[in-house]
Amino acid sequence: MPGQRLFQSDPPADPSHLPDAVLGNSVKLDVSSFAISNAELEALQKFRSAANYIAAAMIFLKDDVLLERQLTFDDIKPRLLGHWGTCPGLTLVYAHLNRIIRRTDLDSLLVIGPGHGAPAILSCLWLEDSISPFYPSYTRDRAGLTNLIKKFSAPGGFPSHINAETPGCIHEGGELGYALAVAFGAALDNPHLVVTCVVGDGEAETGPTATAWHGYKFIDPVVSGAVLPIVHVNGFKISNRTIYGCMDDKELVALFCGYGYQPRIVKDMANIDKDLAASMEWALGEIARIQKAARSGKPIVKPRWPVIILRTPKGFSGPKELHGEYIEGSYRSHQVPLPNAKTDETELKMLQSWLASYDPQQLFCIGGDKNTPDCAPCPEVLQIVPDNRDKRLGMRKEAYAAYQPLKVPAWATFGVQKRSQASCMKTVGEFLKQVITDNPTRFRIFSPDELESNKLGAVLEVTGRDMQWDVACRAQDGRIIEILSEHTCQGMLQGYTLTGRTGLFPSYEAFLGIVHTMMVQYSKFAKMAFETKWRQDVGSINYIETSTWARQEHNGFSHQNPGFIGAVLNLKPKIARVYLPPDANCWLSTMAHCLRSRNYINLIVGSKQPTSVWLDPEEADRHCIAGASVWKFASVDEGVDPDVVLVGIGTEVTFEVIAAAALLRRQVPDLRVRVVNVTDLMILGPYGSHPHALSDDDFDTLFTVDRSIIINFHGYPLDIKGMVFGRPVVERMVIEGYREEGTTTTPFDMMLCNGTSRYHLAAAAVRAGALFNSKVSCVAHEAASFFMHRAAKDKEYIYVHGHDPDGMFDTPVFEKN
Structure with a gap:
């Protein structure tokens, strides 16, 4: 039945052979075997209603934030910013994660792909009181709620996309496609974590996301955590249908079975909370089963990790229709569903009716009492919020205070003789071999299948590649992630770095430009994180740019492009660093420095071919300290x-x-x-x-x-x-x-x-x-x-x-x- 795993073993090659009960458009979930109490169900619905109310109010209101009178045009913000369409789905997922965490003590991070869903996430953070520890003006009372709603997308407030200022966040919203790879990077070497990643169906159309679905194949269940992807299929982008939204259940199941997952479709809106609660319990049970087998020494060969496909109408619970055209369930709910609410009387009345439908007076303690501040969430709303504050999604220290400095070896012992010929990359490879040995759980190399071509093969003497579907690598805890996708390498490196560890990204020079915009988006996160006082340091993002144009003469013109240097030069100066060490000893000094550094984007450029060694280690160190001589x-x-x-x-x-x-x-x-x-x-x-x-x-x-x-x-x-x-x-x-x-x-x-x-x-x-x-x-x-x-x-x-x-x-x- 649909409430069970789809496959006990590999699925049939032809998806048409799959049972209609699983693949048809009438999928129903039997939730009778799952124990969700009526009290939990009511608490879930109240939490979601409160979160949806706040999210909608954040987009529209600058006054009368709890609808205590009839709205006027003066109550509406002069600029309406934010994306409503994804918010109800995000608050649904957030509520259910809270319930699971409270019930099971789960350790979980939440990575959000739909970047402009900030209203949803901020409303949930405020409800669970994960904002005020970082921002004292956002207390869980009338003043704090007013600040949250009034200042959203206004000067001095939170922006409309999730960024480094958002508690619990490790992924910059705004440019789509990177969330899933970031989630896999966060799970690496964090065996206690389940990283839940919401992937929007618009985002799922991007190349980076399409390749990142393979990320679980690099997750060793013994040493790493897990990623639980939730694909939010609401059918529409900013003004068009999505590809996933045009696929029926059979097609989606066939796609994800082909990727190697166990998919489970959740779409019964009449019983959406029961459906999703049961599905999340199933997914976590599957994750536990895979991990238990691996950690007991009997790993499942090619385990099928769970993925939840969440079908909901876009912008559900919002306005249904305007001027004879559908809003809910269409692209018109994507951003601001009532765009003229400040000037049009009809839209203002619709906004009043929409917000009132959540019944805020029953969700917030207006006036307060001796135990509850004015406008704080009513106790029933908070019944699913984890009691342990450190377990709350906005308070996870992995997201803001987890940096583990590397033990960096004394690089001079790896130095080479002056006036000899040496490959900078081979010399650094010997050094990195020791880095891996000294840091067995907090350093990884993310390489787009060019490690040995780039002459860094020495590291393979002490570690292997991590690819769980390769019989030669399975269960070996390799420190090398090698996949022919620069996007996936970059995303995993970001997630790994932002959760406290340090990584390295070596690449052919000509192809680092593939991740130019990803690097820029990350740099924006890094800049804001650096300026956000409560965020602690993280390791630097480290790029090795080699196989350079000057020695790519054999591969030809297509492999000759040093443009990534200019991309880094355009970043904010306080985080950008570009080094061009002239020989192997200078390379060693520079690499040691970069691995010790924090909060930077480091780009190191050099040759893999043997070249002259001009300076001995002592001279090289002095030269690198000076920067020029x-x-x-x-x-x-x-x-x-x-x-x-x-x-x-x-x-x-x-x-x-x-x-x-x-x-x-x-x-x-x-x-x-x-x-x-x-x-x-x-x-x-x-x-x-x-x-x-x-x-x-x-x-x-x-x-x-x-x-x-x-x-x-x-x-x-x-x-x-x-x-x-x-x-x-x-x-x-x-x-x-x-x-x-x-x-x-x-x-x-x-x-x-x-x-x-x-x-x-x-x-x-x-x-x-x-x-x-x-x-x-x-x-x-x-x-x-x-x-x-x-x-x-x-x-x-x-x-x-x-x-x-x-x-x-x-x-x-x-x-x-």
Whole structure:
């Protein structure tokens, strides 16, 4: 029967073979075996009525918040903001979670996909008194309720979408598709938690959600908690039907069975509370069964986790019809169902009737008594609220106070020999292997199936991949989540980070841009969390950007794109960090710093191929602490009184800077060159523009006050131009970088194509230095012409022979000045 699990084993391949009682449009749930008392049922309905009343009032009212007289136009807000359509479904789920928590002492987080359902969540938080501990002006009385309703979507109040200011929240609302992956990330390494995730049927149309349904396949029931997805199918988006809303029950069941779930449909509106109560008890029973089997050493192979499909009319309990057109059960209830209530008498009367239908005088103690403050919820409304405050959904410490700092190994012990050749990624892989060993339950790597390609395979010596459907990985507690979906990696990383742990996201450089908007949405959450006093620190989000354009010459133009750097540069300066360590030892120092850091978006860019090691560990540490320094070994007279400054920012382009300096030393010995390396990109901005920005004096000391500055940058030149705007040196700068030129070619030809080669730099340097050095001016044109001739001849060689000239990437050797 529909009240039981749909399948005891794998389902038939053809969904048409499934029983009509399960798949047909007349699904009925037999709730006779579930013990929900009449008192619980009445408490659920009263809680939902109170929450729905407050949610609707928040959208419309600025006065008369408990309908103690006839509404007037003056009682209506000047701007009507908020999304009503999803609210009744969200308050329904919230009420039932409260009942389950109170009854079973369940540990649960709630992740909300429909981001603009803030009125529903805030109303429930106020009812369970989970707002006032964080915001004293939102007490559970008349003053607090008035503040909540009047200030909603108004300056100084809560916004219309769920964000970091919302107690219990770990997911930024507004951009859809990420909630489910976030929920799975929160469940990882939290074996006590059931993370309930409401997925809207509009949100379910997004690519990130479609892939995130596979997230349970990365949940080891022994070491991690569970996710209970509730798909809220109310049929409509902002002005159109949803795909799920156009699917019948048989199609939805077939879809979710194909994903590997046990689906259960809840849709009997006449008995919706009994239906959902029974379904949630069933779902939690299935979760407990799967976990018990795994934790007793007899795991179920490919367990089918539960999913609840909740069918309700959109905006149910709201206005039914307006001007001859349906509201409830249509897209017209999506946002503000009575949009002209402030100016139209008919709509104002409908609003009065709608709000009065909840009977607020029976839900709130108007006037109060000796035990209850004025306008507090009546005791009957609160019968399902958990007695244990820490168990309430708005008070879960996992959502705001769970940070566990990593034990970060002493990175210098992993350092490599100066003037050797080493892969930055392989070197860091050895370091991360120790990080995993030292932090067995609070560190994970989220990788889009590129871990070994990106030369981080050393970590697999101490851990495995976590993919419970793979016989080689099942029940191994692997610390590596590897899935070919950048969206899912990002979402799981967010959920993992915001619940107190630390993660790492390595990726091919060209494809980090896939999660650009997800990263930006997370940064907004991080910014608001940082400014919200009651939220404690969280670990930083850490990106490794490798397989860079300069060494993706074999994969071709499609794999060449350093644009993610600019995306991070556009974030709020206090949380954005971009590092381009020039060698393996600097990479170790930077990685250790980022894993210790808190509240930042860290982007670290570097090569996976063997490159020169310029600094020993001690020198690397000092260099990274400074963010930039003069590299005396490559400079003339250790950089004193230069004619020109050569600057490298990035691994491969810094090599070309050093090669250019060596070339100039041989060909134009009278040119005085200073070589500077920048590893912390944020130092370049005008003083005060970023916490790391150099003072004007320090900037001039490093780059001189009047000499030309030739910058070779790993990313797009416009990124540097934007950063230094406001400093008085812009006219003295020549900025080379990725010019959107590439193909399947050789490493050095990529430098030639983009004007970042040693020859381009040397020619620019000799022309600039000639303005200050009369000896150089006599040979500048000849030398620059020779350098560009060499560039042309090397390109010719490459196209004839198919490889770079021998010795092109040997570490340059400098004689003493």
